[in-house]
Amino acid sequence: MSSGLLEIDGVSKRFARALTLGERIAGRLGADVETREVRAVERVTLDVAPGETLGLVGESGCGKTTLGRIAAGILPPTSGVIRLAGRPVMSDGSHPRKLTTKVQTVFQDPFASLNPRMRVGEIIAEGPLVHGLVTPAETDRYVAEWLSRVGLDREYARRYPHQFSGGQRQRIAIARALAMQPDLLICDEPVASLDVSIQAQILNLFLRLRRELGLTCLFISHDLGVVRHVSDRVAIMYLGRIVELGPTADIYRDPRHPYTRALLDSVPVLARDGGKRDFKPIEGELPSPLSPPAGCHFHPRCPHAFERCRREAPMLASVAPGRVAACHLNDATASSAA
Amino acid sequence: MTAKLLEVRGLKTYFFTRAGVVKAVDGVDFALARGKVLGLVGESGSGKTVTGFSILGLIDPPGRIVEGSIKLNGQELVNLAPAALRALRGRKIAMVFQDPAMTLNPVLSIGTQMAMAVRAHAGLSKRAALARARDALGRVGIPSPEERLAAFPHQFSGGMRQRVAIAIALLHDPELIVADEPTTALDVSIQGQILFEMRRLTRELGLSLIWITHDLAVVSGLADDMCVMYAGRIVERGPASRVLAQPLHPYTRGLLQSVPGMVAPGGELAQIPGSTPSLLRLPPGCAFRARCDRASAACAAMPDLSPRTTEHDVRCHHPVGLDERTEALA
């Protein structure tokens, strides 16, 4: 029984291209036509406890962005449900709508996530005004407060987004999200487009605000270093499935899934001692999400794959208290350790 | 003193825009020896990409190389006639761009494009050109190159496309490859593969490489020497291992400390306040002054790039001292 603030319960998302008229006719006539579908997210179940930051890590095609959008209430899942404090985030039916304002998102691209035709003050105030969080009379004061909280001058409310740098725009985006007073903040690659020095500023801002406001966060990123810095727990995704989940420090120290280990090994290391580290890449290409390998998705690239891996997809199983991993190798060690 | 493969002296590339003159590169000097890898490091607006483009003569109006010299094997590249420059490009120097879409024509098969590239500089028959293309694909680690020749760019993944772009760069055995952030847009695991291949190629072929990036970890693993650029100038220059272990310039030090991983998780990252000044309105004196915690009145005058130890140069009036360095980075 989960007591998480955010419950991702058996969520799957499939993108299918509907058959064209021609293909449907061909199908009727007996041709072998299959619907091409992408399983962006497969049966993901996750909880984010109140006050914790859960990192979601993976490479392109792993489904983390899609999952983030589903959790944000922008995209309805194909199956499964997202709940915030026990209540569904999106409505049912043919035109699902987002039901709550308590989940807000900070998007990746600071240049595209702000309406270029609106002033910064209007951008921040729009949501709260529409949802009655603030009265029109209080708007200016409210906006000024949030601007200074993210480290921007209150005068900037009158300016347009294109007059700001990437880092400043991301601050505005953070102010916009937090002005809605959410309980859960979803950050979708918030620092990926920023220079390293600006990235540090924004991460520090994020950590400070998280502490001050007691935020719960879902932090999506491909950058292992950044995720390690901000997350309490981390989930590693590969081709739509979670392959490992647990406390950040433990996973980075002692990964229990070959993909996690290979990923950690393949990241170039900044050597401060004057030495040179070898590059240890993962073999093989990322498979296309249109035709993922059977059984364990990772088996073609896994140095330890064996027969079972080709046939059977491993389930997430406990490898230590509070840690799960989806790998057949762990069964062997678990049973031998028992 | 062996002759350098590439010598850049006093390079200045300005862009004459409607809003004013953008001094993208404002006096850059460095040299690259044969068979070595140079990392050109900087954030956006530092001028690193424009430097790379300048070396290849790819600066279009309103941009122009206003001053300086770029010598490849003693031959001056600045103001070289377009025809001569074209003959060099692809043959002696090649470029790999951040976005492989800039190199690959989407409507031609890989084999066709590579054969065209081969025959642009060497009068080979179509079959011989394709054979060379196939070898190049094999060299960058593309499996079953024979079949891949018939494929189109959209049938390749991002990492594969970048490998093809590198293969094209290698077709004529150039002496120098300039790579502009070729792995920035790629996944971490694919980046690892490309870096691995590049290291192998530089060793096997004695290839000289200029690797433009903002990622210090990549430079750490790949480069022999590095230059750190800020606001159009080089602020620190020296062997990569030395610069990264003992940075002299406050900006370099700040960059190193900003990387998560240098500090305990959850802790405050040492951040460089402010942001890069607009290249349209550079303040007089040291461009980093406004963001530097070591700045003083002396910084109103632009410091020169001067050597501190053998081969380690820095452009700063108050470079980080030895004792401070070891303290701060512990």
Place this chain on the structure above:
Amino acid sequence: MSAIGRDALAVPTRERRPLAAFWIEFAENKVALAALAVVVVFVLAALFAPLIAPQDPYDLGKLSLLDARRTPGAVASGGYVHILGTDAAGRDLFSAILYGLRISIQIGLLAGACALALGATFGIVAAYRGGRLEAFIMRLVDLQLSFPPILLALVLVALLGQGRGQLVAALTAAQYAYFARTAHGAASAERRKDYIEAALATPLPGWRIVFKHLLPNCLPPLIVVATVQVAYSIALEATLSFLGLGLPITEPSLGMLIANGFQYMMSGRYWISLYPGVALMVLIVAINLVGDQVRDQLNPRLKR
């Protein structure tokens, strides 16, 4: 100031207000500037027609058949010089042209504005809602685009009858599809952008997203289409009037003046058709030139 305050050291760029910058760039193209001057002159002339025109061409009482077909420069019974001559009914051509311009510009602008409002709404809503609604609207638009607008306008005028309102309605219906298609293209591109996702994520109501977020960002291409379509509306109205299907004879627009003078073209009284024709042509060309410059200026911005 706290350490966080120092972060925002880089002051946002203080640049010229976009309108001023637009105007400065516009003024650099001398041809476009001249064209704009012509348009302004015409609009002012049309606006102040009652004050400038020596004769009110609608006042049938003032007309005298004795004045008919006078050459340009002749002095007539009214006591003033007919600068451009008179037409077959004795109307001073200069006055008639001024009033005709008035009609042309009025109807052209009104039809353009209505077509813009209608077309943009259709196109943007279609792009936003997607699915069946989008398919339905855009097929309708495609269907309409395959008809020559003149044909459509003719049929509508025949159905609706003569009169200003009917004319504007017919012209609007004939042209909204161009706006709809452009708006749909622009809105489809904008729809994918993060700021729309952010609006959906707040969540903001649909109509707000369409009118406050999508529409303002789709304006540049719509403005370009609008300038072209206003010129086209003027031409279309003139065509309809030429064919006798525009406004009633008592309110002669430029097209009708041309039509009236047609029979005299070969018999030496060329001025009756020529001058209204020239006025019409100059107006349309000037508007198109302005529109060209507007399009060139807005385009590179779109790529930014």
